[in-house]
Amino acid sequence: MKICITAQGNTLDSQMELRFGRSPYFIIYDTETLEFEAIKNPNIEAANGVGIKSAQLMSDKNVQVLLTGKIGPKAADVLNTANIQVINSSAETVQEAITNYQA
Amino acid sequence: MIIAVASGKGGTGKTTISTNLALSLTDQVQLLDCDVEEPNAHLFIKPEILEKHTVTIPVPQIDRAICTLCGKCAKICAYNAIAIIAKQAMVFPELCHSCGACKYFCPAGAIKEVNHEVGFTELGSKNNIQFIHGQLNVGKAIAIPVIKAVKNHIDKTKTVIIDAPPGTTCPTIEAIKGSNFCLLVTEPTPFGLNDLILSVATLKKINIPYGVIINRSNLGDNSTEQYCNQEDIPILMRIKFDKKIAAAYSNGTPLINIYPEYRQHFGDLLKKIKTIVETP
Amino acid sequence: MKQLAIISGKGGTGKTVITSAFASIADNKVIVDCDVDAANLHLMLNPKILEHNIFKSGFTASIDRSKCTRCLKCLKNCRFNAITKNLTIDSIACEGCAFCYNLCPVGAITLEENIAGEWFISETKYGPFVHAKLGIAEENSGKLVSLIRKQAQTLAKEQNKNLIIIDGPPGIGCQVIATLANIDSALIVTEPTVSGLHDAKRVIELAKHFTIPIMMLINKYDLNLAMTKNIEQYCEQQNIILVGKIKFDTDIVNAVTNKKPIMNIANIKLKEQIQKIWHTTYNNL
Numbered sequence: 130m131k132i133c134i135t136a137q138g139n140t141l142d143s144q145m146e147l148r149f150g151r152s153p154y155f156i157i158y159d160t161e162t163l164e165f166e167a168i169k170n171p172n173i174e175a176a177n178g179v180g181i182k183s184a185q186l187m188s189d190k191n192v193q194v195l196l197t198g199k200i201g202p203k204a205a206d207v208l209n210t211a212n213i214q215v216i217n218s219s220a221e222t223v224q225e226a227i228t229n230y231q232a
Numbered sequence: 233m234i235i236a237v238a239s240g241k242g243g244t245g246k247t248t249i250s251t252n253l254a255l256s257l258t259d260q261v262q263l264l265d266c267d268v269e270e271p272n273a274h275l276f277i278k279p280e281i282l283e284k285h286t287v288t289i290p291v292p293q294i295d296r297a298i299c300t301l302c303g304k305c306a307k308i309c310a311y312n313a314i315a316i317i318a319k320q321a322m323v324f325p326e327l328c329h330s331c332g333a334c335k336y337f338c339p340a341g342a343i344k345e346v347n348h349e350v351g352f353t354e355l356g357s358k359n360n361i362q363f364i365h366g367q368l369n370v371g372k373a374i375a376i377p378v379i380k381a382v383k384n385h386i387d388k389t390k391t392v393i394i395d396a397p398p399g400t401t402c403p404t405i406e407a408i409k410g411s412n413f414c415l416l417v418t419e420p421t422p423f424g425l426n427d428l429i430l431s432v433a434t435l436k437k438i439n440i441p442y443g444v445i446i447n448r449s450n451l452g453d454n455s456t457e458q459y460c461n462q463e464d465i466p467i468l469m470r471i472k473f474d475k476k477i478a479a480a481y482s483n484g485t486p487l488i489n490i491y492p493e494y495r496q497h498f499g500d501l502l503k504k505i506k507t508i509v510e511t512p
Numbered sequence: 513m514k515q516l517a518i519i520s521g522k523g524g525t526g527k528t529v530i531t532s533a534f535a536s537i538a539d540n541k542v543i544v545d546c547d548v549d550a551a552n553l554h555l556m557l558n559p560k561i562l563e564h565n566i567f568k569s570g571f572t573a574s575i576d577r578s579k580c581t582r583c584l585k586c587l588k589n590c591r592f593n594a595i596t597k598n599l600t601i602d603s604i605a606c607e608g609c610a611f612c613y614n615l616c617p618v619g620a621i622t623l624e625e626n627i628a629g630e631w632f633i634s635e636t637k638y639g640p641f642v643h644a645k646l647g648i649a650e651e652n653s654g655k656l657v658s659l660i661r662k663q664a665q666t667l668a669k670e671q672n673k674n675l676i677i678i679d680g681p682p683g684i685g686c687q688v689i690a691t692l693a694n695i696d697s698a699l700i701v702t703e704p705t706v707s708g709l710h711d712a713k714r715v716i717e718l719a720k721h722f723t724i725p726i727m728m729l730i731n732k733y734d735l736n737l738a739m740t741k742n743i744e745q746y747c748e749q750q751n752i753i754l755v756g757k758i759k760f761d762t763d764i765v766n767a768v769t770n771k772k773p774i775m776n777i778a779n780i781k782l783k784e785q786i787q788k789i790w791h792t793t794y795n796n797l
Contacts, residue, residue, distance in 0.1 A: 148694075151662070176569050176655045178312025178327045185306070185315045199694055203324055211317045240550040242523010242682040247707065269683035270521055270714060272707040310571070310610045331609035332591055370717045373654065373686035398523045398682055399549040402651040405604065421768045423528065423552040430550060434648045438604070451765045475735065478760070482705035482736035 130160045132230065133187055134223045135197040139167035141224045147198025150180035156223050157190055160231070180204030187213055196226045234392040235505060236411040236440075240427025242398035244417045245447035245471070250395040251276040252487045254361050256498035260390040265365035266407035267397040268351060268378040275484045279356035279363035287366065287381040288347035291325040292334045298342035305334035305343065326373065351378040355385065362390070375403045383410070391502070400434045408435075412509050414442040415468065420452035425459060432465065441508060445501075448473035468504050469497060513668055514797045515695040517546070519680035519688060519719075521711030525703045526731040529764055529774060531679040532556035535638045536773040537790045541675035543636070544664040545643040546657045546691045548629065553679045555771050559634030559641050567631055567644065569655050571608035571623040573601050579620035586612035586621065604649050626650065631660050633667065638773075640667050654686035658693070684718045692718070697725045697797050699755065703732045704739035709746070716752070726752055727796055729789060733757040753796050756789035758782070 135152035136143040146152040151173050158165040168190075172182035180200065184207035187195060195208065196218040208215055220226035237250040247265075251273050254263040265273035292305070292314065299321055306314040306321070313327035314334060325348040335343040353366040366382040368375050375397070383406075386392055396407035408414055416431050418424040428444065435442045444460055449470040460467050471477075471487075471494075480490045488494045518531045531553060535543045545553040573594070575586075580599060587595045590612055594605035613621045628651075631644035642664045646653050664676050678695070681687040692698060698719050702712040712728070719726045728747050733740040740757065747754045758764075763778040775783055 148662075151658070172312075174568075175312055178324065181315045181322075181324060181327075182312050185317060188317045201693075203326070206324075207315050207317050207322060210320065210322060241552070242550075244524060269685050270707075270711040272522070272710060275706045275710060308610065308614050310608055329607050329609055330591060331607065331611045332589070333609060333611040333614060336589065336611070337614065368684070370684060370714060371689075371721045373689055375685055400648050401549050401646060401653055402649070403685070405649050421765070422555045422771050423768060426552060426555060427550045430648065437649055451762075453769045475760075478732075478735045482703070482708075482739055484706040 130194065131157055131190065131192050132160060132194040132196060132227070133157045133190070133192040134226045136167070136223045139169070141165065141222070141227070143223050145218065145220050145223055145226050149197045149200040149204055150183045152183070152197070155186070157192060158227055178203070181207055184208050184211065187211065194230070196230055233413070233506070233509065234386065234388070234394065234411040236394040236396050236408040236414045237417060238396040238404060238408055238414055238431060239398055239417045240400055240431040241418070241423055244419050244424060246395055246398070246417050247272045247276065248447070248481060248487060249415060249417050249445055250393050252494060253498045253501065254393050255486055255488055256495045257391060257502060258360065261360055262362045262364065262387055262390045262392045263395070264382050264386070264392065265395045266379050266382050267395055268366040268368045268375050268382065269397060269403070271365045271367055273395050274363065274365055276486050277358050277361065277363055278484070279358040279361070281354045281356040283355040285353050285381070286349050287351045287353060287378045288349050289328065289330045289377045290332070290345035291328040291330065291348040292323055292343045293346045294321040294323060295342045295344070296320060298340050300340050300342070302339060304337055304339060308333050308337055329374070350374065353378070353381050362387070376406050379403060379406045400430045405434065405438060408440060409438055411440055413505050414440050415445055416442055417445045417447055418456060419448045420446055420454070420456040422455070424452070425456045428456065428459070432463070443468040443505070443508065445469045445471070447471050466508065469501050513665070513674055513676065515676040515678065516793070516797055517678040517680045517691050517695050517698045518701060519691065519698050519715055520682060520701045521684065521715035522708050523682035525701045525708055526764070527701050528552045528556065528679055529768060530701050530729065530731070531677060532773040533775055533786050534677050534790055534793070536775045537787060538675060538677060538794070540673050541639055541677055542664045542668045542673050543639060543641045543677050544660055545679045546661065546687065547679055547681040548644040548646045548653050548656045548660070548687065549681060551643055551645060554643050556773055557636040557638060557641055558771065559632070559636045559643070561632045561634045563633040565631050566627055567629040567656050567659065568625045569628040570626050570651065571610065572603050572606045572626055573608070573610070573612050573621050574624055575599055575601060576620045576622065579618050581618055583617060585615050585617065589615060629656055631656065631663070633663060639673070640671065642667065654690040657687050657690035661690070684714050688715065688718065689722070692722050692724050695724060697727060699727045699729060699793055701729050701731055702743060704730060704736040704743060709739065709743055716750070727755050727793060728752050729755050730757040732760040734759045755792040755796070756785065758785060758789070
């Protein structure tokens with residue numbers, strides 16, 4: 130299963146980012162292969178609709194669970210439609226968020 | 233003639249000027265409140281509202297039976313208002329600017345435009361004043377369509393007074409553009425002056441003649457007067473602060489009801505504006 | 513980290529005066545001016561600019577006359593009347609939708625990113641200060657507000673500040689929505705006037721829409737005691753915390769004229785009152 134964590138950097142040690150749409154990086158972690166992919170957020174400079182674009186990215190990457198801070202109503206709408214579970218995490222780092230989730 | 237009343241800073245007295253000017257004139261007047269985020273002029277004019285119209289913008293509606301999920305619309309939308317998710321297209325009307333590109337480019341012809349409500353306008357009257365204002369629905373970010381809807385009612389045979397929203401960005405410019413003259417209302421404080429300088433730059437950019445009204449002219453300092461003198465900007469009126477005026481304002485009572493001599497001052501103001509506009 | 517925004521709906525009720533007073537009292541904070549359209553807080557805080565950045569936002573179309581075949585497709589389809597009869601772009605009218613760019617059969621139209629303003633990180637006597645200046649006739653100030661708020665949050669984290677005080681813009685539009693996003697509380701500064709209350713109610717509705725907790729402060733309350741009573745009752749009915757009320761005081765005008773926070777200039781009584789208002793506000797954050 131693929132889970133995505135919003136992050137300030139591109140490693141598992143990176144600080145978690147609490148914004149979704151304008152998160153600097155998305156870390157997509159595969160719970161079966163234990164591999165991860167770090168994606169630099171391509172939507173960060175957009176003026177509007179960043180939450181929607183980022184949610185679209187989650188859908189395109191087949192993410193099933195998203196660990197992040199608060200998300201806006203429009204992003205929530207898209208994630209809901211895409212059947213992606215959103216979990217509000219307050220972990221410090223990406224690794225911690227994954228560990229907490231799997232616990 | 234169309235006269236806009238504007239200011240960079242909020243709370244300087246735009247509504248006081250526009251409503252009292254309208255109430256002082258004896259000819260046929262139109263008062264348009266274009267501060268659609270926070271309209272206030274009706275609180276002072278107390279017009280009888282005769283008509284109400286909703287303001288809508290065209291937004292895309294995607295027919296799922298025809299849509300091939302090609303994603304072209306989501307790709308070309310500059311505002312990210314469309315997403316293709318899990319085999320369906322989602323539209324976010326709050327982000328749409330109604331440019332029409334998605335409909336035009338949809339290869340399947342699956343997009344039609346439907347009306348999306350963003351606010352309303354109301355038309356009313358009080359004696360010789362035709363009153364029009366608009367209100368943006370709370371939670372909607374884009375005020376321009378509502379301002380346009382208010383301005384659609386302009387009747388150039390009358391003296392048209394526009395109460396503009398504060399600032400120097402798109403809603404303010406939308407309200408002011410097309411006017412023959414702009415009255416900039418300020419107060420003699422560093423805040424007022426800072427924002428007046430921004431307003432002056434805005435009016436130079438859109439090329440509309442302007443003059444200044446200094447409100448609460450007995451408070452603050454002399455720097456606004458000095459600035460206007462240096463820049464050769466006409467100061468067309470000064471209104472002193474006193475608690476009687478402030479108290480009247482707080483109740484929605486027009487200035488001219490407290491100090492009837494201001495009726496004459498506002499009449500003179502219009503004459504001064506006419507002279508400036510008609511001088512080539 | 514807590515974030516407090518000072519807003520009002522109506523302009524000129526005293527947001528910036530209150531923000532600058534809070535800025536001079538509160539400990540360990542970052543200050544932000546989100547009224548990027550008509551910023552004033554810098555006049556009170558006398559900032560020393562450390563960092564100066566360009567803010568880019570949105571696009572404006574431009575037509576390459578040498579490639580243009582005058583097919584007029586762009587002119588016919590532009591809904592913003594941004595393309596003139598001479599096939600030039602009215603940059604104020606252009607909303608950057610890119611319709612013409614996608615439409616042009618010969619690729620004569622390009623999109624250029626707008627320089628829409630500038631933003632600054634500054635140092636003041638009262639702590640770090642993030643502020644901005646939107647260019648004239650520009651749009652999309654919501655994005656600039658989001659950007660400087662993000663900078664403030666980064667600064668606060670780096671320097672271990674536990675509070676961000678935000679001076680908000682007037683109105684209920686995109687700048688205000690961006691100011692309210694994810695804050696802990698909004699303090700609404702109102703005045704006892706029909707318009708002050710009318711506008712405060714609209715901004716309260718907006719805050720509720722985004723489930724932001726609100727508090728209220730009545731400025732110049734003695735200008736209309738009956739109206740003040742009304743506002744007090746309204747707060748009680750709506751369960752809104754009233755953090756205090758302030759009299760019309762020429763010391764406040766003097767503070768603005770002298771470009772100094774009220775706490776540096778006002779009479780003792782007013783100072784104590786504002787100190788108390790700050791503590792009530794902070795304790796309810």
